[in-house]
Amino acid sequence: MALTGRIPRDFGNLTFLVSLDLGSNNLYGNLPQEMAHLRRLKFLDLSFNTFSGTVPSWFGFLYQLQVLNLGNNSFTGSIPSSFSNISKLEILNLKFNSIEGQIPKVIGSLINLRELNLRDNNLIGSIPLSLSNASRLETLAISFNSLRGNIPEGIGNLHNMKVLSIQANQLTGSIPFTIFNISRIEVIAFTGNLSGNFPNGLCNGLPKLEGIFLSYNKLHGRMSTSLSNCSQLQILSLSYNDLTGLFLSYECWYLIAS
Numbered sequence: 001m002a003l004t005g006r007i008p009r010d011f012g013n014l015t016f017l018v019s020l021d022l023g024s025n026n027l028y029g030n031l032p033q034e035m036a037h038l039r040r041l042k043f044l045d046l047s048f049n050t051f052s053g054t055v056p057s058w059f060g061f062l063y064q065l066q067v068l069n070l071g072n073n074s075f076t077g078s079i080p081s082s083f084s085n086i087s088k089l090e091i092l093n094l095k096f097n098s099i100e101g102q103i104p105k106v107i108g109s110l111i112n113l114r115e116l117n118l119r120d121n122n123l124i125g126s127i128p129l130s131l132s133n134a135s136r137l138e139t140l141a142i143s144f145n146s147l148r149g150n151i152p153e154g155i156g157n158l159h160n161m162k163v164l165s166i167q168a169n170q171l172t173g174s175i176p177f178t179i180f181n182i183s184r185i186e187v188i189a190f191t192g193n194l195s196g197n198f199p200n201g202l203c204n205g206l207p208k209l210e211g212i213f214l215s216y217n218k219l220h221g222r223m224s225t226s227l228s229n230c231s232q233l234q235i236l237s238l239s240y241n242d243l244t245g246l247f248l249s250y251e252c253w254y255l256i257a258s
Helices: 009-013 033-037 057-061 081-085 105-109 129-133 153-157 177-181 225-229 250-257
Strands: 019-021 026-029 043-045 050-054 067-069 074-076 091-093 115-117 139-141 163-165 187-189 195-197 211-213 218-222 235-237 242-244
Touching: 009 033, 033 057, 057 081, 081 105, 105 129, 129 153, 153 177
Parallel strands: 019 043, 026 050, 043 067, 050 074, 067 091, 091 115, 115 139, 139 163, 163 187, 187 211, 195 218, 211 235, 218 242
Antiparallel strands: none
């Protein structure tokens, strides 16, 4: 039976609490200010509820936090710059809310961050160059927002990246070719309004690539037989581009399909 109601202010008295999981309930309302007293918290999951109000800036006082999951709620406002104080943070999940404003540049100072999921919000502005400083980042999901500008070249320096999802924004320009040098990458997802040549030698040096989502762009040119080197490829989505030519032999398709 799911919990219903608001988080009691008395929760702030549980100062020895290290882990708090209230996910997948029927909780609602603003988060009480008293939760800022939970300075020992390392794990906080409030996902899949109906919490509302702005994302509290007092999260910046929870210096021990390693996992913060606020996904699938009704939070509004902007991402607090005080998040930069949570230097041990490894997972930040704010997906499926109504968060506005820009991605703070200070997010790039979270050197232990492994997963940043901001998809399905109302974020605007550009992708901050500082994200390329988060060298341990393995998952970057910022799809389904209203981000503009170019994809920073520095994203290709994130050599631990496994999932890179930047779909359905208002980005322009070309896909940085440095991204195709990330040998650990498993999913590349850019759909929208990007232009330029289809990457030559796409699968050279990408032995773990499982999914390529490049539909609804303005990519042009011929595709090379290097796709046959994507031995782990499961999904290839290239619809609605300006690609031309018969680019793969039957033998190459057989290698991908098998």
